[in-house]
Amino acid sequence: MAEKSEVVNFMDYKLTADKVNVWYGNFHALKDISMRIRPNTVTALIGPSGCGKSTFLRLLNRMNDYIEGFRMEGHILIDEKNIYAKRVRVEELRKEVGMVFQKPNPFPKSIYDNVVYGLTIRNVRDKKTLDEACENSLKQAALWDEVKDDLKKSALALSGGQQQRLCIARTLAVKPTIILMDEPASALDPISTAKIEELINELKKYYTIIIVTHNMQQAGRISDRTAFFYLGLLIEYDTTANIFTNPKEEKTQSYITGRFG
């Protein structure tokens, strides 16, 4: 859905999706999605299962590329660069665009090794660089105080909430500018969820965050703008306050008030 202003300065936007269509084989998963996202904001993608929101999220770091039958038309620009251009190296893109998944997925390694994993596979060997990256990332992910005395401990010994913050730290270590989150708190208890939400609010000072969530109140609490997807269409995209107080589309209202179907 295009925004109202006629003159668009793409410099103002971190990310632009322009008439994006996606197919998985014959299934038309995303239909003509156009969306612009400003830097240092949190954008929530909401909608029922199968509406296309996760497909859209995964497009942003090209995670759909290897899905059988995947086909895409349209453009996705990050900092005005087309991320589906031939010369783009997917590994580089994923460094720029980090992802946090629904279930915490630490590697069966130490806390330290988990955080610096993205650097070591890029052949960073300097101990001081790695130490600094580890400390900074864990601090940014609000986990440092809880683990600083035992960085050699297995990541699998951490609680679910800590594991998720560890995964966020691992994402931060490679210095992305965009962080994608796919229901990052849905497997966590309310306290861990609150910590993740607080963290998201802190991280948006430095990163642009796009989050898929099924929790309406969470979208309300943490996001600046909300996009509602349904049957592969972007039904409504507006400030979160507008979406939750006075949505323009009947479908949006039905969905957020729990009257869908």
Place this chain on the structure above:
Amino acid sequence: MSQIDNPVQNLKHDLEDMFQLVTTQLTKAKEALTKFDKDLAREVVQMEKRVNGRELHIDRAAENFIALYAPVAIDLRFVLAVLKINNNLERIGDIAEGITKYIIEKKELFDAKLMEESNILPMYEAAVKMLTDAKTAFEKEDTLIARKIFKSDEYLDHINIEAIRTITDGLKNDPARIEDALYIISVIRKLERIGDQVKNIAEEIIFYIEAKVLKHAERK
């Protein structure tokens, strides 16, 4: 029907009951005024406790609804409107009670000529009609009816201004009627305040249904 429809319906019914209760209070007060019926006036004073109890009950139900269902969009606007309308209705109940207290206080019948000249009874009827219109607008979610209320409020304001002029003029010729005049003007003032309260209710109904904020805006 979704999970959230139940509490919404219950709140709606509760508020409709409150509308009914307050309307009854107001019409009984009118009858007491017309017939100078002190017993009926006392009944209104007695029933005011029930109005206050209803108000608290609805406040609590609305609070529970917000806490338990985290309503958004139209549900959120609905519950916000219910809270405000509930408060407006309670105020109207207070005003009805205030009118009947004058009747209880007063020793003799109100001066018939002053009643006639001041247009107090047509004004009273208009105020009751406004309230029943507001109830209908709320029940039927009809913003057209709600909008008509603004016109009626202007009528009440007009009678209020005219009555003060008529009564002051009348008093110049017959200062003995001053006590009656003061009572009648006080009742008229109260009716004018009912008009304002019902107007607020109409604004809340429009806000909840159309998401338009009319408060403090110029209406055409």
